[in-house]
Amino acid sequence: TQTTRPQRLLAAVQKNATRGDPRSVVKAIDQFCRQKEWAMNVGDEKGCILDSVVTEVNPATVLELGTYCAYSTVRIASLLPPHAKLITLEFNPHNAAIARQVIAWAGLGDKIQLVEGASGDWIPKMKEKFAIETFDLVFLDHWKDRYLPDTKLMEECGLLRKGSILLADNVICPGTPDYLEYIRNSPRYKSQYFRSHLEYTKVEDGLEKSVFLG
């Protein structure tokens, strides 16, 4: 029977990456996406910008919206300090199952908590379920029409503190116009656009980095 793209991506990781070596997992996925099949990972070019933001913020608590196959999950977690916590939300059970295996192959299971379900259900439960006060860094890479409502929900649930960083993928392609309009015009955020390209292509895309001002 026909395999899925996430299954083929996982097979490429298990074939080409070294167990317990997160950077080799990232490299194997980028190679698969460049040489075999495009997939919607943040990719190597935007991934370098992601790495620099993670390193600069040095977060103790991270929320990722949109795990997919855990490419950015592994990329972020490999840069976190020892007791830092990364919670990643994934809606699709099949993608979650693949992501868990990619995370295990990278040897990052003790740094990452993958939660299955919808952001609207889980964001209001974060504090009680995961003993989280606020997030130092949020990486938005899920459905593009959910960036704005979920940002407002995180504000309402008190999950952002003065200085929390939101980093949003795909603000140009596929685009998140309502989110960009809100975050760039709100007095509660200071935003910066990092111009790049859509993963594995020459199409323009970029990351929007926003600091919550409280």
Ligand SMILES: O=C(NC/C=C/[C@H]1O[C@@H](n2cnc(C(F)(F)F)c2)[C@H](O)[C@@H]1O)c1cc([N+](=O)[O-])cc(O)c1O
């Ligand atoms: O559509 C794109 N990404 C959508 C990504 C969607 C992924 O996020 C999960 N999710 C949904 N809700 C949640 C949460 F968190 F709410 F639970 C998690 C979905 O199940 C899916 O795995 C995309 C598309 C392109 N492209 O070029 O078309 C390029 C990209 O980089 C992209 O990210």
Ligand SMILES: [Mg+2]
């Ligand atoms: Mg993306």
